Amino acid sequence: DVKVTQSSRYLVKRTGEKVFLECVQDMDHENMFWYRQDPGLGLRLIYFSYDVKMKEKGDIPEGYSVSREKKERFSLILESASTNQTSMYLCATSPGLAGDEQFFGPGTRLTVL
C-alpha cells in the first residue's frame, strides 16, 4: 500500500517567514509533485521532480522552490511567505509523469497571517 505522508496537517505562519513543507513516500516512485488546491481553481501544479536533484517548474512556480535530495523526500519551500499563499498544499507521487495513477498525501492547510 502506497503511503505518502506530509509533515503537517495544519500550519500557521507569518508574512515573510520561510516555510518548509515536507513530503515522504515509501513506494520508491521516481516522480513527485507539489500542488496547491484552492476553491474553484482545482489542483494547480507548482513543481515536480522526476529524479533525485531534478526538478521542473509547473504552472504556478512563482514564490516557491523545491528540494529533492533523496528519492523518498520532496520538500516545498516558501522563501518569504505571503498571504496569497494561504492554501491547501498536496504532495503526490507516481511511477510515471502523466500516464499513471498519482498517489496523494493528506494535504497541509497553510495559513499565512
Place this chain on the structure above:
Amino acid sequence: GENVEQHPSTLSVQEGDSAVIKCTYSDSASNYFPWYKQELGKGPQLIIDIRSNVGEKKDQRIAVTLNKTAKHFSLHITETQPEDSAVYFCAASGPDKLIFGTGTRLQVFP
C-alpha cells in the same frame, strides 16, 4: 496551453439517483483520463481511469465514457449513496503532467 474544463461545479442528488460529471480537454494528444475522489480532510484518490484506446469502462456503480473526437469524457455514478458525497476531479494527460479540472462537489441527500 492545455486545459481541462469540468462541469458542474456543484451537484446535489437524492440517494439512489444517478450523477454525471462532464469534462472537456484541449490537447488532442491526451491519452490518459483519470478520475479522483477527495473526501473531507483527505487527499484525492483514484477511483477509475480510462485510456484513449477504449470508449467506456465500468467498475460496479461507476463508469467513465470517452469521446476522443469531441474531446469529452464523463463520470457516471449510479444508485448514489451518501458515502459518494465528495469532491470529484477529472484529469487529462499532458506531455509531462496531468492537467486537472476544477472539481465538482457532489452531495447525496438521504
